Amino acid sequence: MRSALDDDLTARARIRDAAIARFAADGFRVGLRTIAADADVSPGLVMHHFGSKEGLRRACDEHVLAQIHEARAEALVSNDPSSSILRLAADGHYAWLATYLLRSLQAGGELARTFVADLVVETRDNLEAGVAAGSVQPSRDPDARAEMLTSMSLGYLLLAYSLEPEPPTDLASWILGLNMRGTLPGLEIFTEGLFTDRRFLDAYLAQTPARTTQEDR
Structure with a gap:
């Protein structure tokens, strides 16, 4: 049975992987909204997990x-x-x-x-x-x-x-x-x-x- 924590960790990994793919394709100027759309999440969830674009880049x-x-x-x-x-x-x-x-x-x-x-x-x-x-x-x-x-x-x-x-x-x-x-x-x-x-x-x-x-x- 999946827990809310499992879903949270899965979302975090999905955002990270989407960001890596998008950064690789378009460079590091790409916006968080584009990455959120790629990961099929809201921009707010990206901020929840990583705090900022710099935090996402570090991850x-x-x-x-x-x-x-x-x-x-x-x-x-x-x-x-x-x-x-x-x-x-x-x-x-x-x-x-x-x-x-x-x-x-x-x-x-x-x-x-x-x-x-x-x-x-x-x-x-x-x-x-x-x-x-x-x-x-x-x-x-x-x-x-x-x-x-x-x-x-x-x-x-x-x-x-x-x-x-x-x-x-x-x-x-x-x-x-x-x-x-x-x-x-x-x-x-x-x-x-x-x-x-x-x-x-x-x-x-x-x-x-x-x-x-x-x-x-």
């Missing part, structure tokens, strides 16, 4: 982060941002997360900060494992390198997404195509480098001797 973010952690536990998410979002987009159970996550990264906020911070830590750990294995060059500042590589990958993805006239209807195929276009130039830069000599690096190190390593001496 959505918390739920999405929990789902991302679940996806990580199921090995669907890797340390590379584009690959992470592609895997989410390609999986039927998690596809909605990918679009909401991209919207959140565009808008900023706690979800974006938490997701990016987690990726930076994982990127650094993987790079250091590569250094130990001899497949990755060591860095004078491993933390800064991990942060820059994460930002570069996310920036490439978000700029392309933001410049689309309309949000891609098949996000997984769109990300896959973007990754295919970026693979060769990315591998060239990371494998062969960009500059033909060390003059820019040496000039910088001469001005910041604290970053000079034993290998530079």
Whole structure:
């Protein structure tokens, strides 16, 4: 037998899920009345459960982060941002997360900060494992390198997404195509480098001797 509390919790989850879908589709400027209509409830019930639009957004973010952690536990998410979002987009159970996550990264906020911070830590750990294995060059500042590589990958993805006239209807195929276009130039830069000599690096190190390593001496 269902109780009033069960119905209340079901309504709250229905509103939250409707908000996630609407935020993913239209961004975070959408009004509460639209979300209430999607959830087939009154705007007053939305306020009853979440207090404000900001409260509803926090609840959505918390739920999405929990789902991302679940996806990580199921090995669907890797340390590379584009690959992470592609895997989410390609999986039927998690596809909605990918679009909401991209919207959140565009808008900023706690979800974006938490997701990016987690990726930076994982990127650094993987790079250091590569250094130990001899497949990755060591860095004078491993933390800064991990942060820059994460930002570069996310920036490439978000700029392309933001410049689309309309949000891609098949996000997984769109990300896959973007990754295919970026693979060769990315591998060239990371494998062969960009500059033909060390003059820019040496000039910088001469001005910041604290970053000079034993290998530079």
